Amino acid sequence: MKKENVIVAEALxxxxxxxxxxxxxxxxxxxGEIFGxxxxxxxxxxxxxxxxxxxxxxxxxxxxxxGFDVYxxxxxxxxxxxxxxxxxxxxDDLTVKxxxxxxxxxxxxxxxxxxEKRAQLVSxxxxxxxxxxxxxxxxxxxxxxxxxSVSLLHEPKIVFLDEPTGGVDPxxxxxxxxxxxxxxxxxxxxxxxxxxxxxxxxxxxxSIVVEGRIEALDTPKKLKEQFKVDSMNDVFLKLARNIE
Amino acid sequence: xxxxxxxxxxxxxxxxxxxxxxxxLFGMPIAQILLFGFAITNEINNVQITILDHSKDAxxxxxxxxxxxSKYFTTNQxxxxxxxxxxxxxxxxxxxxxxxxxxxxxxxxREQKATIQIITDATDPNTANSITNxxxxxxxxxLQDKNKGIQIDYQIVPQTRMVYNxxxxxxxMFVPGVMTIIxxxxxxxxxxxxxxxxxxxxxxxxxxxxxxxxxxxxxxxxVPYIFLSVxxxxxxxxxxxxxxxxxxxxxxxxxxxxxxxxxxxxxxLGILISTIAxxxxxxxxxxxxxxxxxxxxxxxxxxxxxxxxxxxxIISSIIPAKWFIIIIKGIMLKGVGMAFIWKETLIxxxxxxxxxxxxxxxxxxxxx
Numbered sequence: 062m063k064k065e066n067v068i069v070a071e072a073l074x075x076x077x078x079x080x081x082x083x084x085x086x087x088x089x090x091x092x093g094e095i096f097g098x099x100x101x102x103x104x105x106x107x108x109x110x111x112x113x114x115x116x117x118x119x120x121x122x123x124x125x126x127x128g129f130d131v132y133x134x135x136x137x138x139x140x141x142x143x144x145x146x147x148x149x150x151x152x153d154d155l156t157v158k159x160x161x162x163x164x165x166x167x168x169x170x171x172x173x174x175x176x177e178k179r180a181q182l183v184s185x186x187x188x189x190x191x192x193x194x195x196x197x198x199x200x201x202x203x204x205x206x207x208x209x210s211v212s213l214l215h216e217p218k219i220v221f222l223d224e225p226t227g228g229v230d231p232x233x234x235x236x237x238x239x240x241x242x243x244x245x246x247x248x249x250x251x252x253x254x255x256x257x258x259x260x261x262x263x264x265x266x267x268s269i270v271v272e273g274r275i276e277a278l279d280t281p282k283k284l285k286e287q288f289k290v291d292s293m294n295d296v297f298l299k300l301a302r303n304i305e
Numbered sequence: 306x307x308x309x310x311x312x313x314x315x316x317x318x319x320x321x322x323x324x325x326x327x328x329x330l331f332g333m334p335i336a337q338i339l340l341f342g343f344a345i346t347n348e349i350n351n352v353q354i355t356i357l358d359h360s361k362d363a364x365x366x367x368x369x370x371x372x373x374x375s376k377y378f379t380t381n382q383x384x385x386x387x388x389x390x391x392x393x394x395x396x397x398x399x400x401x402x403x404x405x406x407x408x409x410x411x412x413x414x415r416e417q418k419a420t421i422q423i424i425t426d427a428t429d430p431n432t433a434n435s436i437t438n439x440x441x442x443x444x445x446x447x448l449q450d451k452n453k454g455i456q457i458d459y460q461i462v463p464q465t466r467m468v469y470n471x472x473x474x475x476x477x478m479f480v481p482g483v484m485t486i487i488x489x490x491x492x493x494x495x496x497x498x499x500x501x502x503x504x505x506x507x508x509x510x511x512x513x514x515x516x517x518x519x520x521x522x523x524x525x526x527x528v529p530y531i532f533l534s535v536x537x538x539x540x541x542x543x544x545x546x547x548x549x550x551x552x553x554x555x556x557x558x559x560x561x562x563x564x565x566x567x568x569x570x571x572x573x574l575g576i577l578i579s580t581i582a583x584x585x586x587x588x589x590x591x592x593x594x595x596x597x598x599x600x601x602x603x604x605x606x607x608x609x610x611x612x613x614x615x616x617x618x619i620i621s622s623i624i625p626a627k628w629f630i631i632i633i634k635g636i637m638l639k640g641v642g643m644a645f646i647w648k649e650t651l652i653x654x655x656x657x658x659x660x661x662x663x664x665x666x667x668x669x670x671x672x673x
Contacts, residue, residue, distance in 0.1 A: 116513050136516065144514040148507030154322045155315065166311030167515045195322075 064091040067219055067250045068113065073122035073131075075108050082108040084273035085122060090252060090266075092218075095245050097264030098254040099297065105273040106254040107147070107223055113252070114144055114221055127218045140168075143212035143220040147227060151208050153197030157188055160196055161211060168215035182210050202233030209240055213249065220244065222253040226260065238263050258294035267293070269300055276300050308517065312525035319499065320529060326495060334487045334537050338544050341479035352436055353381050354401040355393050362410035364419075371447055372403075377439050394426055401425045401436045413461065422464045437463075480545040481633040482606030484538060485626045488564065489600055491534045492571030493578065494592035500526055500579035501588040519668065527572050534568040535561075554640025560633060563650065567629040570653050573660035574625070580667040600626040628652050 068090035075083040083105045090096040100106045111117035113126050115135030124131045127141040151160045158179060165175035183192045186206055196204060205225060212220055222241075226234045238260070245251050253264065261267050261281055268278040277284055277300060281293055288296045320326055354372070358365050373380045381398065384390065390402045404422035406412070413419040423440050425433035444461050500523070503509040512522045542560070545551035553560065574596070582588035601607060603617060604626035610618055621627050628649040635641040643650070 114514050116510065136518075139514060139516045142514070144511060146507050146510050148510075150507050150511045152315070152319070152508065153506075155318055159315070159318060163311055163315045164515075167308050167512070167517050169308055169516065 064093065066090065067092050067128075068096075068124070068126050068252065070109075070113070070124040071122055073109065073112060073124045074120050075105075075112055075117065076120040081273050083112070083119075086268075086270070086273075086275045087122075088268055088275060088278055090219075090250060092250055093245055093248050095241065095251040095253065095263070095265045097261050097267040098252065098270060099256065099258070099261050099267055099293075100254070100270035101256060101301070104270045106270055109270070110221055110223055110252070110254060114142055115139055140215075141218045143215065143217035145208055145212045145220070145222050145225050147224045149201070149204050149208060151196050151204065151211060154195060156195055157183065157192045157199075157207065160207070161214065164211045165214050170215060178214055182207075182214075186210060202229050202236075205229055205233065206237060206240060209237065213244055217249065219250040219252060222251065224254055224256065226255070226257065234260070258292065258297055261293040261297075269297060271301055276303075309521065309525060312517075312521075313528055316499070316526060316529045320533070326498075329495065330491060330533055330537070333490070334483075334541055335544070337483050337487065338480070338541055339548075341483050350377060351379050352377060352401065352432075353399045354378050354403060354436075355382055355384055355390065355399045356380055357384050357387065357390060357402065357404045359407040360405055360409040360411075362408075364410040364413055365405045368405075368421075368444065368447055369403075372440065372443055375439075375443060390424060399426070400429075400432060401440070403440070418462060420462045420464055479606075480541065480549070480551050481630050481637060482604070484541045484564075484633065485567070485604065485606065485629050486597070486600055487537055487541060488534055488568055488629075489571050489596055489626060490592075491537055492530055492568050493575035493596055494589065496527055496530050496572055496575035497578035497582065497588040497592055498585050499530075500576065501582050501585050504579070505584050523576060527576070530572060530575075531565075531568055534571075535565065538564045538568070551637065553637050555636035555642065559643065560636045563629070563632050563636065563646075566650065566653055566657070567625065567632075570625050570629075570657040570660070573657050573664065576664045577660045577667070580664050599624050603627070604630055606630060625653060625656050 066089040068088075070089075071087050072085040073083060073087070074081060074085050086109060088096075098106050098109070108117065112119045112131055113124060115126075115131060115138045119131060126138045129135075129137040129141070131138065152163070155163065161179045161182060162175055165178060170178070183189060186203070188203070188207070191199070196207070199207070209220075209222070209225060212222075226237055229237065234257075241251055241253070241263075253260075255261065264281065266278065266280050267284060268275045269284075270276070277287075277296070279287070284296050285291065285293070288299050290296055290299065320330065356369055358369070369380060372378050382393075384393065387404070390404070393399045393402065402424040404424065406420045406422075409419045409421070421444070423437055425436050427433040441463055444463060448461060500509075503512065503526075509522075513519060517525075538561075542553065542557075546553060575592070578588055578591050578595075582591055599620070603610075603613070603621040604624050605621065606626070610621050610627065613621065632646045632649045632653075635646050639645075
């Protein structure tokens with residue numbers, strides 16, 4: 062069964078002067094897939110993602126996200142995607158409930174829908190006792206989980222996660238990936254950047270970005286076979302060395 | 306629209322949960338206005354005055370004695386000619402001169418009305434004002450004593466003349482000045498900080514990825530500050546009227562409208578600052594150094610622009626606060642209407658449009 066492509070990039074490039082932060086990358090992401098975007102810090106992951114979510118204009122190349130063009134249909138793209146950035150991005154001085162209400166509101170959810178989602182989310186995350194507490198007082202792991210749930214609030218087709226598990230303990234990371242799987246099972250496409258190589262193993266397909274180019278793109282299993290190594294970490298190291 | 310209300314609500318949560326911004330928003334205006342207000346009602350002591358007595362009768366002598374007896378004044382000499390008043394002022398020996406009209410006593414009794422001229426040196430307008438008030442108080446006191454038990458109501462009409470600064474340029478000047486500073490502070494600094502805060506925290510990115518358009522985000526951030534600034538302006542005007550008896554000669558409506566215009570100018574400036582500054586601290590530094598200092602030093606609030614060297618006069622013209630001070634001074638103190646301040650109003654509108662244009666341009670460059 063062939064699933065439809067929800068993200069298509071063709072030779073997508075972002076140049077800052079002579080420096081090409083993203084250099085002619087091409088790939089497709091299928092509906093419901095967990096697509097990993099791996100690379101060292103500064104490899105161009107975030108820049109590529111910013112073009113896809115419509116807050117940075119590509120220098121050249123084409124890309125379609127949820128069927129909409131990244132040059133002139135960014136408004137439609139924004140309605141269909143969720144986004145969680147590297148930084149923790151809920152408001153610390155708002156309570157859990159207020160954060161949910163606010164983000165539901167800016168995505169245009171009805172009041173009844175927000176109320177329903179809020180109750181559901183609070184019980185799923187086990188936040189019942191503290192839903193009226195300021196988010197700033199929660200531990201980081203909970204914040205991240207809440208942040209992810211909030212990015213799914215408007216039921217987007219695709220969720221973009223930019224290094225979502227930075228600074229989180231292994232157990233929470235594990236729980237976090239369980240949430241990601243659950244969302245993918247429900248048909249949400251996940252586009253996730255990371256530099257944790259063990260996380261790459263959780264992805265269905267992985268693209269490895271080195272200096273703005275996609276140097277490898279396949280399932281973790283096939284990549285390991287191709288490079289004749291045991292872990293994604295070694296795949297990455299091999300690739301990075303070749304470039305040097 | 307519903308989205309927008311949600312956004313504004315969130316903005317108010319931010320403001321009301323941050324004690325620092327609450328203090329700047331509401332503590333500062335009241336503290337400043339009281340500080341400046343009481344600073345100008347400074348007490349006077351042993352002020353040297355001279356007296357020109359054209360009638361030399363019992364009443365004038367009584368009054369002169371009463372004034373001399375007070376600890377506020379020392380009558381250092383009597384003079385005979387009007388021209389000597391000027392000489393005494395120029396020598397800097399006296400701060401005020403009293404001029405009793407001819408037949409003072411007779412006028413007071415026959416016509417129940419006599420005139421005394423109070424001439425003060427208004428190069429120091431605050432002192433000049435205080436002196437006038439003190440002398441008036443002594444005259445009233447004298448009349449009360451004299452009128453006691455009699456049916457006739459005697460009146461002494463003091464004619465006040467302030468020399469060297471007849472318009473009394475900086476008395477009450479503190480109200481327009483403080484109002485300008487507060488509005489600038491709240492509107493420009495607070496908005497630039499609140500916008501850069503979202504940039505610093507990374508929430509700005511989330512907002513830009515949401516279906517909200519960038520201008521909606523900015524307007525959403527700015528509206529609460531318009532609201533709070535208007536309240537602040539009203540508080541300042543009310544405090545000045547009721548505590549300091551500041552007259553508002555012109556139309557309150559025009560005053561309100563011009564204040565809203567200046568608030569918008571400041572907000573536009575705040576937005577512009579937020580497109581330049583990446584962090585809250587940078588935004589605060591730019592606002593303080595780039596806005597507060599020029600407003601205090603160059604806008605004519607404390608130092609008269611006409612006495613500045615030419616280069617500073619030119620710089621002062623690009624400060625929006627200068628024009629706003631002229632406008633509200635005109636409305637509050639002189640009671641002028643739009644016919645007299647349309648030029649300043651246009652300048653402010655022009656500046657606002659320029660700031661918004663620059664912000665939009667800078668903002669677009671950033672998105673590229």
